[in-house]
Amino acid sequence: MVGAELARLEGRELDAERLYEQAIHSAREHGFVQNEGLTHELAARFYAARGFETIAHAYLRNARHCYLRWGALGKVRQLDQRYPRLQGESSSPTATFGAPAEHLDVGTVLKAAQAVSGEIVLDELIKTLLRIAIEHAGAERGLLILFPADGPRIAAEATTGRGHVEVTLRQTAASPAELPESVLHTVMRTRESAILDDASAQNPFSADAYLYQKHVRSVLCVPLVKQAKLIGALYLENNLASHVFTPARISVLEVLASQAAISLDNARLYNDLREREARIRRLVDANIVGIVIWDFQGRIIETNQAFLDIVGYAREDLASLRWTELTPAEWRDVDDQAFAELKAAGTVQPREKEYFRKDGSRVPVLVARAVFEWNPDEGVAFVLDLTERKHVEGALRDAQANLAHVMRITTLGELTASIAHEVNQPLAGVVANAEACLRWLDRETPDLEEARQSVRWIMDDGNRASEVIRRVRALARKTSIERVALDLNEVIREVTALVQGELISHAVSLRMELALTPSTILGDRVQLQQVIINLVMNGIEAMQSVTERPRELVIRSRQAETGQVLVSVTDCGVGISAENANRLFNAFFTTKSSGMGMGLAICRSIVEAHGGRLSASGNDGPGATFQFVLPVHQEDAP
Numbered sequence: 001m002v003g004a005e006l007a008r009l010e011g012r013e014l015d016a017e018r019l020y021e022q023a024i025h026s027a028r029e030h031g032f033v034q035n036e037g038l039t040h041e042l043a044a045r046f047y048a049a050r051g052f053e054t055i056a057h058a059y060l061r062n063a064r065h066c067y068l069r070w071g072a073l074g075k076v077r078q079l080d081q082r083y084p085r086l087q088g089e090s091s092s093p094t095a096t097f098g099a100p101a102e103h104l105d106v107g108t109v110l111k112a113a114q115a116v117s118g119e120i121v122l123d124e125l126i127k128t129l130l131r132i133a134i135e136h137a138g139a140e141r142g143l144l145i146l147f148p149a150d151g152p153r154i155a156a157e158a159t160t161g162r163g164h165v166e167v168t169l170r171q172t173a174a175s176p177a178e179l180p181e182s183v184l185h186t187v188m189r190t191r192e193s194a195i196l197d198d199a200s201a202q203n204p205f206s207a208d209a210y211l212y213q214k215h216v217r218s219v220l221c222v223p224l225v226k227q228a229k230l231i232g233a234l235y236l237e238n239n240l241a242s243h244v245f246t247p248a249r250i251s252v253l254e255v256l257a258s259q260a261a262i263s264l265d266n267a268r269l270y271n272d273l274r275e276r277e278a279r280i281r282r283l284v285d286a287n288i289v290g291i292v293i294w295d296f297q298g299r300i301i302e303t304n305q306a307f308l309d310i311v312g313y314a315r316e317d318l319a320s321l322r323w324t325e326l327t328p329a330e331w332r333d334v335d336d337q338a339f340a341e342l343k344a345a346g347t348v349q350p351r352e353k354e355y356f357r358k359d360g361s362r363v364p365v366l367v368a369r370a371v372f373e374w375n376p377d378e379g380v381a382f383v384l385d386l387t388e389r390k391h392v393e394g395a396l397r398d399a400q401a402n403l404a405h406v407m408r409i410t411t412l413g414e415l416t417a418s419i420a421h422e423v424n425q426p427l428a429g430v431v432a433n434a435e436a437c438l439r440w441l442d443r444e445t446p447d448l449e450e451a452r453q454s455v456r457w458i459m460d461d462g463n464r465a466s467e468v469i470r471r472v473r474a475l476a477r478k479t480s481i482e483r484v485a486l487d488l489n490e491v492i493r494e495v496t497a498l499v500q501g502e503l504i505s506h507a508v509s510l511r512m513e514l515a516l517t518p519s520t521i522l523g524d525r526v527q528l529q530q531v532i533i534n535l536v537m538n539g540i541e542a543m544q545s546v547t548e549r550p551r552e553l554v555i556r557s558r559q560a561e562t563g564q565v566l567v568s569v570t571d572c573g574v575g576i577s578a579e580n581a582n583r584l585f586n587a588f589f590t591t592k593s594s595g596m597g598m599g600l601a602i603c604r605s606i607v608e609a610h611g612g613r614l615s616a617s618g619n620d621g622p623g624a625t626f627q628f629v630l631p632v633h634q635e636d637a638p
Contacts, residue, residue, distance in 0.1 A: 001039045008046055016046060037066030037075075046631045058084060068204045073190065096490045122267040129234075129260050130158035134165045135250050136256075137220065139236035145174050145184065146232040146264070152188075154178060155232070177236050180208040180219065187221045187233055193254060198242035200230040212396065218244035222253050226263035231261040290365075290383035296339065298322040301378065310365065310385045312358040326355045328362065338369060342379065344629060346371045352386065364390050433457040483522050487635050488565055489514045489557055491525060495532045496555070499540075501623075506540050508551040519565040521632045523610050531603045531614075535626045538600075542573030551624070558613040560629050564612075568627035576624045584616055603628075 020043040024490050027036035032327060044059035060079065064086050067075040081085055088372045119125035121243075126144055134142050152174040158167045174184060182205045196203055196219035199211045210216070218238040224231045238244040259346070269333035290307030294300055300323050308315060311326060327335055331353045341348045350368040357363055364386040371379040437454035440447040454489040496510060503510050536553065543551040553571055560566035607614040612630040619625055 001035065001042065004046075005042065013050070020046065033066050033070045034072070037063045037070060037072075040066060043081075057083075057085070062615045065204065070186075073137075073192070110464070119263065120267055120270050122264075122271040123169055125263055125267045126156045126169065129256075129264075130156055130167050131165045132158060133253060135156045135234060136252055137219075137236050138219070138238065138244050140238045141236070142242065143179055143235040144176075144232060145179075145235060147230055149187075152184065176208075176210055178210075179237075180205055180210040180216075182208045183221050184233060184235065185218060187223050188230060191223050191225055191230065193223065193250065194249065195219070195245055197245075200242070215239060217242045219255070220245040220250065220594075222250075224257050224264060226258075226261040226265050228266075231264050234260070263313075290381075290385070292323070292362065292381040292383060294323050294381060295378045296343075297377075298324040307383055310363055310383060311355050317358070327355060328354055338367075342369055342371050343376075343524040346373070346376075352436055354381075361388055430458050430462060483524055484527055485520050485548065486523050486528070487518045488521055488528075488567065488630070489518055491528050492532060492539065492555055492557060492567065495529050495536065498529075499533060499536050502540055506544065506551070508540055508543060508553050511552060511554045513554065513556045515559060515565070517559075519557065519559065521565060521610075521630050522633045523630065527606045528610070531606050531628065532567070532569070534600070534603050537572065538626070539569050539571035542571050542575075544573075546573055546622075561634050564629045565632055566626050566627055568630045570619065570623060572619075572621070572623040575622060576618045585614065 001020075003022040004016050004023055004510075007013075007016035007019055020039060023039045024036055024043070027039060040059045040063035044056040045273060047053075047059065047085070050057035060083055064076055064079050067079070119128050130144055135138070140160050143154050144156045145152050146155045147153075154170050154172050154174055156167055156169050158165055159224070160166075171174050172178075174181070187194050188207075194210075196205065196216075199205070199216045199219050205211060211219070214237075216237050216239055218241065220236045222234045222236075224233060234253065236245070236253075261339045285304065287304055287306035287309075290310045291304045292303040292307050293299060300318055300321050303315075303318065313321060324332075324335075334351060334353055338348050338351060347370040348368070350366050352364065352366050354362045354364055364385040368382045369379055390532055434456045437451045437458070440451040440454060492512070492514065494513065502508075532555075536555070539553045543553075549572060551572065553569065555567045556570070558566055558567075585600050604614045607628045607630070610630055612628050614626070614628040616624060
C-alpha cells in the first residue's frame with residue numbers, strides 16, 4: 001500500500017495500479033480487513049483523480065463493505081455522507097449495528113428487568129436471563145458469553161423445544177463450532193449490537209464458516225456493558241426464518257441487557273464472596289488450628305472450637321473474656337510489639353508465646369495475626385498448640401543426652417589403655433619417690449630435706465593420678481548440662497592428656513598450635529571434651545593405614561570472625577571422598593566397619609547447642625580437617 005502511494009506521487013501510474021491490487025490481495029489473504037478497506041479507498045481516489053469514475057465507485061463500494069465488516073461504523077457513515085450513491089445502493093442491508101429504541105414495550109421491559117434484578121445467585125440469574133431472552137426475542141437457541149481473564153467463555157446455553165426453554169449451565173471456551181466468532185468479535189470491539197436479518201444473504205459476516213455450515217437465518221448478538229466495561233454478550237439465533245429479531249424485540253433486549261450487566265456483575269461479586277466465605281468457614285470449622293476474631297480493645301469477638309479447647313474455656317465464657325487476660329505478664333511486651341507492627345503493616349510474623357488456661361496452667365502456642373482490610377480495628381489470629389511439640393522436643397533432648405552419655409562411655413572403653421597409662425605414670429612415681437624417701441630416712445643421719453622433697457613429689461604424683469580419675473569420672477558421669485565460662489585451650493590440653501596413650505600406641509605425633517591469647521567461651525566442659533576426643537580419635541583411626549609418611553595430628557585454636565573462636569583437628573590420613581562429604585554428619589552414617597554412625601552426629605548437635613557450627617573438608621594434601629567455631633563469651637568478646 002505504501003509502495004502504491006509512492007508510485008502515485010512519482011507519477012508511475014502502472015506501478016501504482018499493480019501495487020494497489022497486490023496490497024488488497026495481501027490484506028485479504030492475511031485477514032487484515034481494515035488494511036483492505038483503506039487500500040480500496042486510496043485506490044478509488046487514485047482512479048477518480050484520473051477520471052475513471054466507474055472504477056473508482058467500485059473500489060469505494062468495496063471499501064465501504066470492508067469497513068462495515070470491521071465494525072468501523074463511523075467510517076461507513078462518513079463514506080455515505082461523502083458519496084450518497086453508496087448509501088442508496090445499501091438501502092436494504094442484511095446486517096445492522098445498533099438498533100433504535102422505538103416501539104418499546106415498557107411493561108415488558110419492566111417485567112423482564114424485575115425478573116433479572118431479583119436474582120442474586122449467579123447460576124439462577126443466568127438461567128433467568130437466558131429464558132427471558134429466548135422467550136421475548138423469538139430465538140431458537142441462545143448463548144450467554146462471559147469474559148473472564150482467560151478469554152470469552154460460554155456460561156450457559158438455552159434451546160427451545162416441546163413448548164419450553166431448556167437452559168444448560170456450561171463452562172467452555174467460545175469456539176467457531178458454537179457461534180459465529182466474527183460476529184462476537186465485532187460486538188466485543190464496538191460495544192454495539194450486531195443483527196443479521198438474513199444470515200443466508202450476502203452480509204459482512206458471510207465468510208464466517210458457522211453461518212453457512214449451520215444454515216442460520218437470523219442472528220442477534222447484544223453486548224452486556226456496565227460503566228463501559230464489557231461484562232458479557234447475549235447471542236441469539238433462529239434457523240427457521242429471517243427477520244425474526246424485530247426492532248421492538250431488539251429494543252426490549254437492549255434495555256434488558258443494561259440491567260443484566262449490572263445484575264451479572266453483582267451476582268459474580270456475591271458468588272465470589274460466598275465462595276470465599278465458604279472456604280473460610282470450612283477452615284474455621286475444620287478445627288485444625290485455633291482461630292480468633294479480636295479487636296484492639298481486647299475483646300474476643302468470635303473463636304472456633306479448636307481455640308476454646310486450647311485455652312480450656314467454654315463458648316459462654318467469651319462474653320466476659322478478653323485476650324489480654326489470657327497473656328502472662330512476661331509475654332505482654334512481646335504482644336505490645338506485635339500489635340504495634342500490626343497497626344503499621346497489617347500483619348506480623350508468627351511468634352511463640354504462652355496463654356493462661358482456665359484452670360490456671362499455661363499452654364505454649366504459636367500465634368500469627370493479621371488485621372482486616374475492611375476494618376482496621378479488628379483482626380484474626382491463628383493459634384497453634386505447641387504442647388505436643390514441646391513434649392517431643394524435651395523427649396528428643398533427653399534421648400540426645402542419653403545417647404551422648406552412651407557415646408562417652410563407649411569412648412572411655414576405647415581409651416582404657418590410654419587412661420591406664422596416664423594413671424600408672426603418677427602411681428609409678430609415687431612408688432619410686434616413696435622408696436627414695438625411705439632411703440633418705442634410713443641413713444645413719446636421715447636427710448630430712450630430701451625426704452620432704454620426696455614426699456612433695458609423692459603428693460604431686462597423687463594429685464596427677466587424682467586429676468586423671470576426676471576427668472574420667474566427669475566424662476562417665478550422667479549429669480545435666482552445666483554452662484560455665486571455660487578456657488577452650490585448657491579444655492584441649494585436658495583432652496590431649498587423656499588420649500596420650502592412644503597417640504603413642506598408634507605411633508601418632510601430636511602438634512598443638514593454640515592461640516596465645518586465651519579465649520573464654522560459655523559451655524559445658526564435659527560435652528566439649530567429648531567433641532574434641534571424638535575428632536582426635538577419628539583422626540587417629542584415619543591414619544591407621546598410613547605407612548609411607550609420618551602420622552601427625554595437629555590441633556589448632558585461633559580467633560575466627562569477630563566474637564568467635566575456631567578449633568580444628570587435622571590429620572594426614574585417607575581423607576574424605578566427595579560422595580561422603582555431605583553425609584558425614586548424618587545419624588547412622590559411618591565409614592567404619594565397627595562404627596555406629598552416631599559420633600559426628602552427636603558432636604554436631606553439641607556444637608550447635610552451644611551456638612556454633614561443625615564442618616569438615618579435605619586437605620590440599622593427604623588427610624582431612626574437622627573444625628568447629630563457637631561464640632566467645634560476651635564478657636571476653638572484643
